[in-house]
Amino acid sequence: MYITENDNPRIEFLRDKTHKLTDSPGCYIMKNKTHEIIYIGKAKNLKNRVSSYFRAGQDHLPKVWKMVQNVYDYEFIVTDSEFEALVLECSLIKQYKPKYNILLKDDKGYSYIKVTNEEYPRLQAALQKEEDGARYIGPYTSSFAVRQAVTEANKVFMLPTCSRVFPRDIKKQRPCLNQHIKLCMGVCTGRISKNEYNHIVDQAVNFITSGSQDSVKRLTKEMNEAAENLEFEKAAKLRDRINAINKAAESQKIIDEKIKDMDIVAVAQNAQMACASVLMYRGGRLFDKSDHFLGEKMESSQMLEQFLMQYYSSRDKIVKEILIEEDFENREIVQQYLQQKAGHTVRLFAPQRGSLVRLTQLAKSNAAEFISNKTGRTKREVTALEELSKALGLEKPPRFIECYDISNLASTNMVAGMVVFENGRPCKKYYKRFSIKTVEEQNDYECMREVLRRRFENYFEKTDEGFSIMPDLILLDGGKGHVNAVEPMLREMGVNCPLFGLVKDSCHRTRAVATGDGEIALSKNRSAFNLATAIQNEVHRYAITYQAKKHRKNAYQLELTKVRGVGKKKAVKLLTTFKTKEALKAATTQELAKTAGVNPETAAQLKAIIDEM
Known part of the structure; x- marks a missing residue:
């Protein structure tokens, strides 16, 4: 069945919104006209999955078609992996019990984690329940995520995944490669008893259903008991299993039993708007998310302070711990206000390292995704501009960035290129080429001065629409010498735009940003570094292409x-x-x-x- 505007008048709005959605994994939350949650799903690629509901000509099953008819709007929560999205989806469905999740539970598209009914049970992914005596965990809405969870559990607990049948094939053949590289405990060797094997399978099921922290507690208790009973080989195996679980859970942010009740708040902004995202953890699980536009932009810590005051002043209950991405001047005052309103101790703090920092990064990632969804810009672009702004000490992320490069062959065919990036993307309609007119011998500083002077003379005289925009940031392909050569001239002309250089290493790769008296390293700001590199590579390509074209033209002219x-x-x-x-x-x-x-x-x-x- 196909969905049309007659079925859902909001379909064009939903298609347009989905067109801007992120490619990251996460959960999507469908709502009806009264903002009631009617369906919750997860996806490895949010954009691809959500667009399948609203795509023109998409054939739906009757139940799905009925659900899409009632979708008025949707929200989404970005996660780091599809496994995290799976865990979050289960948590959200358990909390909200959406109408169409319940109706669709028996649909054959749902998947289960199957514990086979054998003497030596296996963990498998199953598309539907069968009357075979096996134990089924689920249902889950993604077969891929179920396979991922089963693969992770089999790997951590070293369960067999081969086609051999136990106990029939025990000691019949050599152990396979998996046993030698410690991906399988080697049941086929006969050294694992049936009771021991079944106990390990129970541990694996507990790992999937209860989370890594609970599994670690149980295994630690067993390990200590084994050590007390002088069963050192068993204790060593349990120790290795605990280490494997901890390694698998290092980047897990959806379930953390150490985080009982906590809000994580972060702010992201681009040149036009700012957004705050609140991740709510309750009972050790990511419970909900709330996104808010903050209106006019201002300094990030000030925005965070004002948001905290406004957001929690309207809340009936305030959690005891609120995690923020950065400290701000009036943090203790805001904390005192929150404590008075809540009637209990409230801790407002910014972590400096460890797993809590990763949570603030997740909140910031969600805020950036919310902005990018509204503006059509990617999360990477939003993050890069914000990082660059903070690294260079700018008041706000730059919307228009201009970059200049000089290209020549000795003192012949001297040219320059100007590229423009708008909101982190090349804006080629504003690119400009310059032939050097006043400098006769090779001198990059003088060439750069000529080009910038001509560019802003055009700006003030308004002779060219392409020069009509005052940039928010100017970058020069060169070091502090270029900055010191150009900056005084721009100040004399009344141009107060921030000016920096882009410094290359011996391999002609971007290394740092130059000021008039030093350098600013961007190595710790990966997104900003990648953006600066992209800008420098683009302006070099543009300038050298023009120089080569002019050289060929002059060669032809000389021949004629x-x-x-x-x-x-x-x-x-x-x-x-x-x-x-x-x-x-x-x-x-x-x-x-x-x-x-x-x-x-x-x-x-x-x-x-x-x-x-």
């Missing part, structure tokens, strides 16, 4: 002037008229004579030289 009776002006006219080498070669003798204004004999000589070029 070898013909007697053809001077510089006639050569330029020929190149201007025919524009490309191919067009020039395709021209007839009569066309060459007419264009250059020469006699047939001279035109024939021109034709001969052009054919050899």
Whole structure:
């Protein structure tokens, strides 16, 4: 069944919103006209999955079609992996019990984690329940996520995944490669008893259903008991299993039993808007998310302070711990206000390291995704501009960035390129090329001064629409010498735009940002570093392409002037008229004579030289 505007008048709005959605994994939350949650799902790629509901011509099953009919809007929560999205989806469905999740539970598209009914049970992914005596955990809405969870559990607990049947095939063949590389405990060797194996399977099921912390507690208790009973080999195996679980859970942010009740708050902004995201943990699980636009932009810590005051002043209950991405001047005052309103102790703090920092990064990632969804910009672009702004000490993320590079061959064909990035993306309609006019010998500083002077003379005289925008940031391909050469001239012209250089290493790769008296390293700001590198590579490509084109044109011009009776002006006219080498070669003798204004004999000589070029 196909969904149309007659079925859902909001379908065009939903399609447009989904077009801007992130490619990251996460959960999506469908709501009806009264903002009631009617369906919760998860996806490895949010954009691909959510767009499948609203795509024109998409054939839906009747139950799905009915659900899409009632979707008025949706929200989403970004996660770091599909496994985390799976865990979050289960938590949200358990909390909200959406109507269509319940109706669709028996749909064959749902998946289960299956514990087979055998003497030596296996953990498997199953698409539907069967009457085979096996134990089924689920249902889950993603077969891929179920496979991922089963694979992780089999790996951590070293369960067999081969086709051998136990106990029939015990000691019948050599152990496979998995046993040698410690991905399988080696049941086929006969050294694992049936009771021991089944106990390990129970541990694996507990790992999937209860989370890593609970599994670690149980296994630690067993390990200590084994050590007390002098069963050191068993204790060592349990120790290795605990280490494997801890390694698998290092980046897990959806379930953490150490985090009982906590809010995590972070702010992201671009050149137009700012957004705050609140991740709510309750009972050790990510419970909900709330996104808010903050209106006019201001300094990030000030925005955070004002948001905390406004957000919690309207809340009936305030948690005891609130995690923030950065400290701010009036934190203790805000904390005192929250404590008075809540009637209990409230801790407001910014972590400096460890797992809690990763939680603030997750909150910031969600805020950035919310902005990118509204503006059509990616989370990476939003994050890069914000990082660059903070690293360079700018008041706000730059919307328009201009970058300049000089290119020449010794003192010939000296040119410059200007590229413009708008909101972190190349804006080619504003690119400009310059032929150096006042500098006769190679001098990058003087060339750069000429180019910037001409650019802002055009800005003040308003002679070219392409120069009509005052940039928020100017970057020069060069070090502090370039900055010191250009900055005083710009100040004299009344241009107060922030100015920095882009410094390259010996391998011609971006290394740092230059100021007038030093350098700013961007190595700790990966997104900002990648953006600066992209800008520097683009301006270099643009300038050197123009320089090569001009060099070829001058070479052609020089060749044409070898013909007697053809001077510089006639050569330029020929190149201007025919524009490309191919067009020039395709021209007839009569066309060459007419264009250059020469006699047939001279035109024939021109034709001969052009054919050899």
